[in-house]
Structures are given as structure tokens and as C-alpha cells.
Amino acid sequence: MEYATAIIIMSLLSIFLTVYDLRQQSVKLHRLVESHNNIMVTVCRNKEGFQELESHHLVPGDLLVLKEGKALLPCDAILISGQCIVNESMLTGESIPVTKTRLPQADNLKPWRMHCAEDYKKHVLFCGTEVIQTKGDDRGVAKAVVLRTGFNTAKGDLVRSILYPKPMNFKLYRDALRFLMCLIAFAAIGMIYTVCVFALNGEEAGEVVKKALDVITIAVPPALPAALTTGIIYTQRRLKKKGIFCISPQRINMCGQLNLICFDKTGTLTEDGLDLWGLLPSERNCFQDIHSFPADHSLPWGPLFRAMVVCHSLIVWEGKIQGDPLDVKMFEATNWVIDDSSRHHIEGQGSTHATVVRPGPKASTASVEGVIILHQFPFSSALQRMSVIAQEIGGEKQVFTKGAPEMVATLCRAETVPSNFESKLLFYTAQGFRVIGLACKSLQTGRQSTDLTREEVESDLTFLGLLIMENRLKKATKPVLEELSAAHIRSVMVTGDNIQTAVTVAKNAGMISPTNRVILVEANKIPGSFLASVTWKPLEENKTEDYGSLEDDSQTERRISLAVGSGQYHFAMSGKSYQIIAQHFSHLLPKLLLNGTVFARMSPGQKSSLVEEFQKLDYFVGMCGDGANDCGALKVAHAGISLSEQEASVASPFTSQTPSIACVPELIREGRAALVTSFCMFKYMALYSTIQYLGVLLLYWQLNTFGNYQFLFQDLAITTVIGVTMSFTDAYPKLVPYRPPSQLISPPLLLSVVLNILFSLSMQIFGFVMVQKQPWYSKTDIHSACLSGDSHMQNSSSVSSQGLEVMGDGALNEVDNGYKSYENTTVWLLSTINCLIVALVFSKGRPFRKPIYTNYVFILVLMGQLGVCLFLVFADIDDLYSKMDLVCTPTTWRISMVIMLAVTLAVSFLVEEAVIENRALWLLLKKTFRYHSKSHYKRLQRVLEQDSSWPPLNETFLSDSVAISVEENTGGHSNPTFDSNEDAL
Secondary structure (H helix, E strand, C coil): CHHHHHHHHHHHHHHHHHHHHHHHHHHHHHHHHCCCCCCCEEEECCCCCEECCCHHHCCCCCEEEECCCCEECCCEEEEEECEEEEECHHHHCCCCEEEEECCCCCCCCCCHHHCCHHHHHCCEECCCCEEEEEECCCCCCEEEEEEECHHHCHHHHHHHHHHCCCCCCCHHHHHHHHHHHHHHHHHHHHHHHHHHHHHHCCCCHHHHHHHHHHHHHHHCCCCHHHHHHHHHHHHHHHHHHCCEEECCCCHHHHHCCCCEEEECHHHHHECCCCEEEEEEEEECCEECCCEECCCCCCCCCCHHHHHHHHCCCCEEECCEEECCHHHHHHHHCCCEEEECCCCEEECCCEEECCEEEEECCCCCCCCCCCEEEEEEEEEECCCCEEEEEEEECCCCEEEEEEECHHHHHHHECHHHCCCCHHHHHHHHHCCCCEEEEEEEEECCCCCCHHHCCHHHHCCCEEEEEEEEEECCECCCHHHHHHHHHHCCCEEEEECCCCHHHHHHHHHHHCCCCCCCEEEEEEEEECCCCCCEEEEEEEHHHHCCCCCCCCCCHHHHHHHHHHHHHCCCEEEEEEHHHHHHHHHHCCCCHHHHHHHEEEEECCCHHHHHHHHHHHHHCCCCEEEEECCHHHHHHHHHCCEEEECCCCHHHHHCCEEECCCCCCHHHHHHHHHHHHHHHHHHHHHHHHHHHHHHHHHHHHHHCCCCCCCHHHHHHHHHHHHHHHHHHHHHCCECCCCCCCCCCCCCCCHHHHHHHHHHHHHHHHHHHHHHHHHHCCCCCCCCCCCHHHHCCCHHHHHHHHHHHHHHHHHCHHHHHHHHCCCCCHHHHHHHHHHHHHHHHHHHHHCCCCCCECCHHHCHHHHHHHHHHHHHHHHHHHCCCHHHHHHCCCCCCCHHHHHHHHHHHHHHHHHHHHHHHHHHCCHHHHHHHHHHCCCCCCCHHHHHHHHHHCCCCCCCCCEEEECCCCCCCCCCCCCCCCCCCCCCCCCCC
């Protein structure tokens, strides 16, 4: 009976969990895979003419002719003619249109797939992207060749990663299996005991086997795995109410162990949009007066103004300018408009479809009718720049380039770059501004724009100036980072922005304390060899007279040495340095990651690699980001938190409806509460089964056992209700500076379980023995106690005796079947109420959950169950006792049982609070026995604390040997969103 009950409970909970999880995932999967057959393309196969073809009939090698209008691509294809503007929000999470250009006609024989990922992404139309506009060639047609279909595509890879996620290696689940093995071994001992007892008493073989198998079902609770997930279900529901959605509930427990969080910068720590702060023109090798925004006067017409007008990848979509927020802000500052509605005649090229920008109603007077954007070299994160070829209507062609100032300056003629370029750039980036460099040059006529290579266009440029954008911190950023720091949770910034800007934002946000020092780690490959070098130098050395401190060099050096000596330092490095260190100085990488706080100019693949390297150091890593570059890291982290509600959030286990990092501590709080709840439920289920197991073994000594209704009452009325309501307790609102245990096989938990088993065993044995020593006890007459009791008992027992006489032999047979006895009544009542005691003692509150009295439902359930149990103890109702297989006992014995239970409660609660939950005691024991954490990063910290030569300030190391670099997989293209093996910048 008890086995069937447990199976039913387990099955119902498992079905509920499965349906709930599928419902959560189906919402986003539906958004991901819908609308495949509305592709607006024409397919040409085997040169037999054009035909309309549905998406599921496409095969690699088909030629797609993209039509004008919006279309959703059902395959990966490479653009071979024309130009397309696509929306990759399905894959990247950002609804920013991206320009795709045709595959260039290369003169060399090197296959296009041999280039780095950034080289071919701008030519490939990935599955799931939305083609919102096409620009054809001379014939007005944009063509693409199908590369991949189905699960081999970028979108298929995304769906596959959802259906078959990366397996989790969490100690809790491994230890749960080990604990179950221990329970099975425990049950095996009980089986041997049962066989011996019943066999020696001459029981039939079938009865012996049945009783022995019953022991397994009692000692190993089948509902244990389902009980472990109840806390996760309630936590997931609470997170949903707070605007945090989860598609991988198993990772909620892992959130309770997070001790390092990686944050993206733009849109995560700072505001999503950039504001145009100022423009710093450059003329005749000198910077001019800065033009601040907003200003009363407009920008004068000139090369710098023309660069702002045309050097972008904006389009007009549904009557609104769409594109990168930086480009939008820059273009809107000019007060010009985009005319993209008609074909324009260009000298030497005839009529073509090109973008034209014209002065708007609020624009300042200009001497031109408009400017035509002839050709565009899209922005590449590897090249850190973009360029356009433009022509004034009736004028000459010009090239305009925009990108990272350091990169743009290297492409310009040296005589056009101001001598104080580096100091000015450092001055603005140190204040947290986003700085963009602009350059231009005139283009000789005679060659068409499409025939020019990027290398030819982006050379011998004239430096025009700096565009300064302001990126403010979000209001929630600093308080959240302070809360994480107080909870001893590391915060790391991983961004694609300038390193000086990233360090400044980290300081303003509180990620780096003002008293701590920042050490810049620079790694470079040695020209002409396969070796590399790495250098450590304080970032303060870069200060200039523009914002230099009043301290002299000796004071600064001494302050830096003191900070470094006390361990108060942070490493900052670029993506290029990180890649070189990973390849040539792999032995130094763990040491650098231990104090690495700022990682700038990081590519998407490098972000993913960084998260994996942190995980190798035994950190539990969380990743919080909102853009396309973060998707790979969100996927590989223990807990990825997306602040974007676009479809790319399916790559992340958690998605916040509110674009704020305030969801991070909330998720950690709930994760800790869920983890503690899982431990509480595990301990309770183990104790419940053990208490029942011990009671049954005691009764087996007299060839007795619990009755069916007794098993049913304990399984359903007690354990099931407690298992459902114990998890209702909310998370504690404050993060404490330590984490809950992550494994079941730990001294505190094992000691708690063992001690409570001993308390229960002692109480049951004491009751079992003492009831046999009572003067009214009789082994054969189960009504002897009532006959010698008070008048009430005499009356009720006389009624029972009369009934017994009337019933005759049938009643005697019922007594002899082994259910009703004084031992049965005593042991069952003690074990049943002991289950309530264990539930109360194991329901932990602070510091990870609110106090137990805030769980009103659970308290009412316990009070109700205790009332029913006490009613069964003191009630003397023949029909009820007959159904429950109980017998009448004197009032004094019933009071004695209550005293035994009260003593057990007091001792159990005292031991749990004074020993098990005494953190100071366990820390003292660890210190006494010199126990140290086995985590890799903890061991490394202890080693570095003893190393006085670390970090080696102002020193340069050379690599000892040639590093073997893993090249890109040349077998085919890879997913742009989840590519984690990109080439170095």
C-alpha cells in the first residue's frame, strides 16, 4: 500500500513538472520557429528557369533571387550579387538592421571560407534573419546561394541548443544519487534483518519475501527526486512575478552558488543609447575648439560635417530611421534626412539604386543639393571601423571612414594626425566617454566604386577629428554592484569598448574601489617571429597634464606598491592581449583572471572563452548582457541572464523583463532560497523514510507492522502536504557574504541527518521497550489497559469487550494478524508526530530564506496536522481506532508519549541551531584542523599571497616557445551568434 502511494505521488509531481517546463519553453520556441513559409524569394535550380519554392524544399546550391520587400530566410545563404539590409534580431537579440554585401571577386585562389569569421559574416544571410530591403546590381537583382538548411543553419543550431542544452555538472544532483545508493545499502541491511527474523519464526517463504521487499520501498522513498524540484517550481513562479523568466529551471539551484558575475557594459551597466556630447575638429595637424551638444549654433559645412552625414549604415524602414544607435544619434545631430525612395543617375554607372541624404528643414545652409552614398564597407568588429564611398550631387567622390580612434589614426597620413592625439583621446576616455575617430580622402575618378578593394579605400586618409559620445550609468548599476560586493560576489566587466573608457566606468560604478590600483596587462606578438611578450604597468602612468594628479612620481609609485602589496589591485586587458596570453602564456592566465576585473575590446568568441576559463578555476559564473556579442557567453555560463526580450533570449536560461541588472541579486537570492529548500526537502524526505523504516523494523521484531491506513496517513496526510507547503517560504531580502552548501555529502548536513536519526531511533526504542514494562501491558490481550483504566476507559472497553464477544472468532483472527498491538500504537504515534518535528526543525529561515513563521500556509498545515495527531493520541473512539489499527492506552501513557516527543523536539531544535547552523563553530573547526577549500581559485589565492614577486610591475616577459594556435574550422561556416572560436583581433 505504501509503495503504491509513493509511486502515485511521484508520478503526479513528475507529470506536473514536465508539463510546466514544456509550457515555459514552448512560448519562446513558438516565437523562434514560426513563419517559415512566408519567404519572398524565387529559386533558380539547375538553370531550368525560376520557380516559386517553399522553404522545406530548399537544398544547398539553390540560387535565391531576393525580391523587394520583407522576407524571412529559411536557410543560410551567401550573397553573390547586389546588397541586402537584414534584421538579425532572431539570432542576435538586437533589432538593428545590418547591411550585407556581395561576396567580393578575389584575385587569389584562397577560398572565402578560409578567412576569419568577421570576413564572411557580412556576406552571409543567416537563417531566421529578416530581409527588409534589397539593393540590386546593374540588373536590379540581389542573388544568394543556399549554403545550409535545417539544423545545420544558424537558426537550427540555436534551436538545437535549446532542445539539447549543455549538460550541467552540479554536485547536488551527483550527491543525491550517491545518497540514494546509501539508502539502498541501508535498506539491504533491513532486508537481511527481516529475512532472519521472519525465517527464524517459521514464516512462509512468500511472506518473508514480501516483507523484505517492503523494506526497500520504505527506506528508499520513490518521491525523493520529485520532492527536490518542488522548491524550484515555486521559485520559478516567484521569479516570473518579478519579471524574470526561466526556460531551464534546473539552473535555478546553480544561481544559489554564483560567486562571479560578468557584465557587459553598454546597455547593461550603462544606458542603452548614446548621447552626442561633443565634436573635436582637427585642422592642419591641430585640434580646434570643441563643439558641444546641444549648442545654439549649427555645425559649419565641411569635411567633418560631411562625414557625419554619410558615414553610417542607416536606412529608412516603415517611415523611421533605423540602425545602430550611435549612427542614429550622429546623423540626427546634422538635421539632414535620408531619401531612399527612387533611383539616381550617377555618372559612369547609369541609373542605380543608391541612398541619398539631403538637408532637412532644420538643417543649416549647405552648398550642395545632397550627397549620394555609392558604396559601403560595413562595420567589422575585427577591423574596428567602417567606410563609405560618397559623392556630392554634381561633385567628386570621397571616402569617409569612422571607427576606433586608435585604428583610424593608423590609416591616416601622419602629418594630418595632431601631435597630442593620444593625450586628448586618453583625456576623454578616462572620463567614460565613447570616442569615435573620423577621416576622409578624395577618390580619383575612372574606376567604379564597386571595383575598389577595402585596402585601397582605407589608406592615406586625412584625419578629421573626434566624435565624443556620452554613455551614462543606469540608476540601478551602482547600488547593485555594491550589494554584490558586500555579499563577496566578484563583478567583472566584459565589453567591446575602449579599455580606458571601461576602466573609468568600472570605477564610477564601484566595481573598482578608488583606493585600489589598476594594472594594465599588454601582450603583443613580436614582429618577425612566432614569439610574444607581456608587460604589466600601472594604468596611472598614462595620466597626462590634462588631468594629472598633484602627486609626484615617487608618491604615486609608493602608493601603487602599497596597494599591490595588500592585494588591492585589479588587472585590465584588451581582447587582443587576452588572446595572445591564452596562446603564448597559458600558465599566467589563471593568475591574471584571479584579479582581472576589466576586459575590453572583447569579441563574442573571446567573451565565451573568458567565461569558460573562469569556470575552469571552479568559479560559478553568471553572465549578464543584452546584445548579440553576449549570446555565446550567456549560453556557456552557469547562469546566463539576458536583458533583451528579443528571440536571442532563448540562448539564455534567464530573461529579465526589466532591462536592469537589479535582476542579478534577485536571481541569486531566489537561487539560494531554492537551493536551501532542496536541502531541507532532501533531509526531510530522508528522515521521513528512515523514521518509518526504523518503526517497521522495530515492529518486525514481534512479527508486527504498520497497517495500511497508518501507512496511508503518514504518506499522504503528513508527508505529501508538508512536501508541498514547506517550499512556500520566500527568499531572504538581503544577500549575506557567504553561500549555502553546494553538496549533500558535507559534514554539517550528514551530522544533522545522523543525529536526528539517532534521536528518532532512541525515542522509538525507548517507547517500544517502556510500553512493554507497563503494569497494564499484555501481549495477548490488547484491551487490558482500558480494563484497568478510569471509568471512561472501563465503559469504552466494556463496550469493546461486548463487541468482541459478539464478534467471536472473527475478532480474534483480526487481532492475530499482527497489526493491532500496544507496540504498534506507541511506535506509530511517536513516528508520525516525529515527522512533524523533523519538518519544523529542518525548515530553515535566515540567512537564505525568510523566517519560517512567514510561511503561513506551512505553519497552519503543521498546526492542523499536529492537532489531528494529538486527537488520535487522546481520542478513544472505537470506530476510529479500529480503522487506524490503534488500541486504547491509559491517559498517563499518552502523556508520557507527548513528553517524549517534546524532549525530542527540544533536543533536535537545540542541536540544529547550536551546532549544525552555528557558522562560527564550523569556521573554528576548519581553522583548528587547517581545512582549506579545494577550489582551484582558492588554492591559487593562497599561493599568490605567499609570492612577493607577483604582480611583476613594469616588467616584460617573453614566451618560451611557439604557441600552437587553433585555426578556424574550415569545413564550413559557423554560427555567428554562438561562435566561440573566433580569430584574434
